[in-house]
Amino acid sequence: MTTHSTNQSIAVEWACVGTEQIIEAWQEIIWDNDGRITGIVHIPASKKALRKKAKGKIALPGFVNAHAHLELSTGNALPLLAEESMGDWLLSVVNASRAVEDVQAVILQGFEEALASGTTTIASTVRELSVALIALYKLPPIRSIWWLEWFHPSSDVSLEKLESLQNAYHGAIFYLNSFPDAIVNRTQLGLSPHSPYNVSLQAWQALHQGLLADEKQTIWQTHLLESTEEVAYYQKTAINPEENSIDKVHQTLLGKAFQPVLPCPEDIVASLAAFDLLQPTLSVVHGLELSIEQAEQLANSGVSLITCPRSNQFLHKKMVNELLLWHPTLSIAIGTDAHVSLPNPTVLDMRLELQALKLAYPWLTWEALLVMATLNGAKALGLAGQVGELTEGTWADIAVWQVPQQLEELSPEALLESVLNSAQKPTQVIVGGISS
Ligand SMILES: [Zn+2]
Known part of the structure; x- marks a missing residue:
């Protein structure tokens, strides 16, 4: 039996990617039916509608x-x-x-x-x-x-x-x-x-x-x-x-x-x-x-x-x-x-x-x-390479947050602080590709 998920990707303005946890701009994270990430790809400026959806959002590994x-x-x-x-x-x-x-x-x-x-x-x-x-x-x-x-x-x-x-x-x-x-x-x-x-x-x-x-x-x-x-x-x-x-x-x-x-x-x-x-x-x-x-x-x-x-x-x-x-x-x-x-x-x-x-x-x-x-x-927990990072092949365990608009300094540290040093709830939490 395979889990069926209705939504197989998310688009964000920033994503914290890979084991180095680099903050990359304009990313679409895509996963398969099993809930594993199959790609993290750049959203080109030409994809205006997708960028509009992604605006102001940051995806962190759960x-x-x-x-x-x-x-x-x-x-x-x-x-x-x-x-x-x-x-x-x-x-x-x-x-x-x-x-x-x-x-x-x-x-x-x-x-x-x-x-x-x-x-x-x-x-x-x-x-x-x-x-x-x-x-x-x-x-x-x-x-x-x-x-x-x-x-x-x-x-x-x-x-x-x-x-x-x-x-x-x-x-x-x-x-x-x-x-x-x-x-x-x-x-x-x-x-x-x-x-x-x-x-x-x-x-x-x-x-x-x-x-x-x-x-x-x-x-x-x-x-x-x-x-x-x-x-x-x-x-x-x-x-x-x-x-x-x-x-x-x-x-x-x-x-x-x-x-x-x-x-x-x-x-x-x-x-x-x-x-x-x-x-x-x-x-x-x-x-x-x-x-x-x-x-x-x-x-x-x-x-x-x-x-x-x-x-x-x-x-x-x-x-x-x-x-x-x-x-x-x-x-x-x-x-x-x-x-x-x-x-x-x-x-x-x-x-x-x-x-x-x-x-x-x-x-x-x-x-x-x-x-x-x-x-x-x-x-x-013996889950290295499975969770805790957004990388191709890991589970799509993702927390998405809306970054406060007034944030002017967009350094990675400031972006992370806006989420980690707040009580703001995530807009979306995804576990194994399933959104709760
Ligand atoms: Zn204890």
Whole structure:
């Protein structure tokens, strides 16, 4: 079955083209029935009618939100109280369980917010893949990645739980493949050991190697070094469950305290490397406490870092280390995290994340920020060359905006700023050639 789209091209005055994201004037972007771009061509001055249609519009690759928890989007943030630790806060989030219909309703809300602000790909962790997949039938066309989130603190890898996880993952792939092509084409599954502090590296490795035996392309995402509390946790050699509120989370999630088994307890990144878990198919989220050396190791292994600026500010009052932003090879992508961890407005709008980063680090250009929100996101999700850029052969995932008329200086930076530093809604959002 092939997706049929009614409109197979758009005409714009400016398009952000290719992996270099060059702003080219007067472009028509054309795609085929499958929704892949087949050409980006210049509109000559002689084509007056087409130029009139294109006037004042700019086409950007749709944003890639590389980290969210759509099921935790209650619409109202759970405040992190002054007397509360990160662990206490996580616990209250974890304890706020809801009905399947409610979960699907908030997933829909997240999708709508994303599309309405120019995001065409969103990656979200979820506890049960079936809940998310059933919702796909009801959801507007947006490209989505669903990570099956799991916890397994025990170093015992012979447990049935690992097998059931693998079965759940394979079952979900099988189930997804029974969906119409249009949905299959814009949906991808992956695995998310929540964090190395609540998934033992032994269990992680066992699943990694088991899955890699037949599915080399499986994508992985984990939270890493988000808080100083987490660092303290890794550095402990013995855990007193009363001492650290992260232990309270473990006890709720897992029914027991967790003692991490690390070959190099002082360095979790070195431990991940020792277990052969640092691969280009892995992305790590937050990394607020990453050292430069650890970041270097991630970069050398092709692991992407995903930063969630507003959530980081809200929960930890800090942002990704400025020095990491200067790193020549570390690929940094952007996520929104969840409604529950966002300050007001609790909206999954990637531009709010870019604006927060720009405010903290004014030297970042809008061009660099766009790369983080598009190309780097695609790379982090294993979708490089598929999304995050407008190039022949990539999916036609495009956000079109009307540039304010009063804009006089038409430098690429000014054009991008007019879109990225605004709350203006896109005039059109296209995913795989389908306009929503
Ligand atoms: Zn998260």
